[in-house]
Amino acid sequence: MTSAPVAPLHYRVEAANLQAHLYRVTLTIEQPAAPQRLSLPVWIPGSYLVREFSKNLQHLAARQDGKAVILRQVDKNHWEADCVASSPLELTYEVYAFDNSVRTAWLDTQRGFFNGTSLCLRVHGQEKRPHAIEVLSPQVSWEAATGLAAHKVDKRGFGTYLAEDYDELVDSPFELGTFWSAQFKAGGVEHRFVVAGAPRAFDGERLLADTRKICEAAIRFWHDRKRPPFKHYVFLLNAVDDGYGGLEHRNSTALIAGRRDLPRTGDARPSEGYTTLLGLISHEYFHTWNVKRLRPAEFARYDYDHENYTQLLWFFEGFTSYYDDLLLRRCDLIDDAAYLRLLNKTINQVMQAPGREVQSVAQASFDAWVKYYRQDENTPNATISYYTKGALVGLCLDLTLRAEGRTTLDDVMRALWVRCKGGPMTESDLSATLKELGGRSFTRELTAWVHSTRELPLQSLLEGAGVLAVQEPAALQQSLGLRASDSGGLVQIKTVLRGGAAEQAGLAALDEWIGIEVGGEAWRLTKVDDIPLYAGPHRKLTAIVARDRRILRLELALPADATTWRLAVGKPERVRAWLAGAR
Numbered sequence: 001m002t003s004a005p006v007a008p009l010h011y012r013v014e015a016a017n018l019q020a021h022l023y024r025v026t027l028t029i030e031q032p033a034a035p036q037r038l039s040l041p042v043w044i045p046g047s048y049l050v051r052e053f054s055k056n057l058q059h060l061a062a063r064q065d066g067k068a069v070i071l072r073q074v075d076k077n078h079w080e081a082d083c084v085a086s087s088p089l090e091l092t093y094e095v096y097a098f099d100n101s102v103r104t105a106w107l108d109t110q111r112g113f114f115n116g117t118s119l120c121l122r123v124h125g126q127e128k129r130p131h132a133i134e135v136l137s138p139q140v141s142w143e144a145a146t147g148l149a150a151h152k153v154d155k156r157g158f159g160t161y162l163a164e165d166y167d168e169l170v171d172s173p174f175e176l177g178t179f180w181s182a183q184f185k186a187g188g189v190e191h192r193f194v195v196a197g198a199p200r201a202f203d204g205e206r207l208l209a210d211t212r213k214i215c216e217a218a219i220r221f222w223h224d225r226k227r228p229p230f231k232h233y234v235f236l237l238n239a240v241d242d243g244y245g246g247l248e249h250r251n252s253t254a255l256i257a258g259r260r261d262l263p264r265t266g267d268a269r270p271s272e273g274y275t276t277l278l279g280l281i282s283h284e285y286f287h288t289w290n291v292k293r294l295r296p297a298e299f300a301r302y303d304y305d306h307e308n309y310t311q312l313l314w315f316f317e318g319f320t321s322y323y324d325d326l327l328l329r330r331c332d333l334i335d336d337a338a339y340l341r342l343l344n345k346t347i348n349q350v351m352q353a354p355g356r357e358v359q360s361v362a363q364a365s366f367d368a369w370v371k372y373y374r375q376d377e378n379t380p381n382a383t384i385s386y387y388t389k390g391a392l393v394g395l396c397l398d399l400t401l402r403a404e405g406r407t408t409l410d411d412v413m414r415a416l417w418v419r420c421k422g423g424p425m426t427e428s429d430l431s432a433t434l435k436e437l438g439g440r441s442f443t444r445e446l447t448a449w450v451h452s453t454r455e456l457p458l459q460s461l462l463e464g465a466g467v468l469a470v471q472e473p474a475a476l477q478q479s480l481g482l483r484a485s486d487s488g489g490l491v492q493i494k495t496v497l498r499g500g501a502a503e504q505a506g507l508a509a510l511d512e513w514i515g516i517e518v519g520g521e522a523w524r525l526t527k528v529d530d531i532p533l534y535a536g537p538h539r540k541l542t543a544i545v546a547r548d549r550r551i552l553r554l555e556l557a558l559p560a561d562a563t564t565w566r567l568a569v570g571k572p573e574r575v576r577a578w579l580a581g582a583r
């Protein structure tokens with residue numbers, strides 16, 4: 001006996017009210033359960049924070065056979081429809097969309113963007129079935145772009161797309177509006193680049209050519225002449241006045257970047273901002289393999305209702321960060337010196353964070369939900385970034401493996417991909433692969449670098465790779481042990497670093513630093529960097545600060561200069577061999 005094929009779950013998405021930033025969604029379930037449970041995710045994979053997307057959902061209603069069905073709200077993001085199983089259930093609701101980030105949804109008269117985690121209710125019990133999403137155009141001039149496979153779509157990209165299951169549906173953001181768009185092939189696969197909000201001077205050809213090089217380098221890195229594990233790929237970039245970020249998906253990425261950082265027609269040399277954007281593109285594209293496919297065993301199936309804990313973000317975010325700039329070097333988008341400048345920045349970010357003595361990168365990964373994604377004035381003191389220190393763990397492993405001459409981290413990554421079949425992995429998989437290819441156990445290194453707060457052996461490993469690492473005086477704020485902003489002539493303390501002179505003096509975050517008294521004179525302070533100007537040879541001064549409107553006078557001893565690292569090419573041929581990815 002065969003039963004008639006059941007139509008896929010069907011979501012109809014209308015950009016219903018651009019001025020009110022409201023999407024209207026109609027979800028049709030051909031064969032509902034009785035009762036039918038529904039929920040909206042609390043987080044989006046790749047961004048490890050409970051964001052409570054249901055706070056933007058309203059006017060949820062259910063109907064069956066033309067009659068209203070009772071809906072019971074179970075908790076903050078679950079509902080139960082009191083329906084029968086014999087006929088289709090239709091749900092309607094609105095989603096407020098006014099977050100201009102890559103993580104949720106946006107809608108106004110200029111543009112629309114959404115992730116399925118914000119717009120698509122999960123139909124419990126039918127997550128593994130095909131999901132269709134029909135997106136309607138609000139304006140004749142708008143287009144639509146997504147990584148999902150088109151089913152019945154017009155030439156502007158509106159119509160119905162198909163996802164094989166709920167995971168794919170919510171892993172495929174949509175960009176809507178009037179945008180720049182172009183295509184290229186890499187690894188034999190069609191890639192599309194969409195840019196919303198690009199200014200007149202934007203050099204699209206340049207962005208396309210450079211992105212293509214990055215994609216070719218990444219595909220070569222993982223497969224060596226084989227095709228990548230996706231049929232097509234799309235970059236969705238939103239250019240804004242001020243913003244930076246990206247979120248990786250299985251065959252797409254959503255990016256946000258400043259308009260000034262886009263390449264411009266006629267530019268002789270790429271700007272620093274554009275190099276940063278290429279690094280972001282490289283980072284998110286590398287994630288297509290490293291975290292979307294090869295991924296923590298804990299992410300084998302995402303739990304959309306709760307935090308998904310893993311100790312491995314230092315590997316998935318850190319090693320991706322190690323390789324993002326390295327691939328720019330390997331496809332000649334930057335030179336050796338520029339690569340070392342980027343690495344230099346990462347090293348100083350880690351070395352200037354007292355939190356590296358408090359938290360290991362494995363702990364930092366686990367605590368991402370309450371620490372990395374909830375940063376405050378104490379973050380540099382209490383935490384270490386699994387991005388930056390994780391990248392340095394990758395660097396230390398790579399340089400160690402290269403020094404021993406048996407293998408490289410590149411080979412280890414590829415072997416892990418094969419060992420784990422491009423799927424879930426554990427730290428034991430990494431240990432085993434390192435041992436197999438490296439010819440010895442690396443437990444000692446992983447324990448020290450990943451699971452403890454001991455300093456990484458950066459200096460000796462870099463020197464071995466032909467890089468000179470010299471110590472220089474740090475910036476004044478670092479020497480004082482504080483981070484402050486001084487825009488508009490007001491100095492405000494953002495962070496007081498653990499164990500520094502500012503902490504000793506009793507300065508605190510949020511203090512407004514009004515002035516200093518030194519050598520019998522008093523000065524209004526508008527820039528921290530002016531302190532040596534007024535202090536001259538004096539090493540002791542009084543800091544005058546305002547805290548909660550009260551004026552405080554704090555005795556501050558100017559410390560000896562702290563140091564910072566500066567990297568330079570020492571032995572060019574050795575540096576070249578490492579950065580070019582030679583054995």
Ligand SMILES: [Zn+2]
Nearest residue numbers: 283287317320
């Ligand atoms: Zn990342």
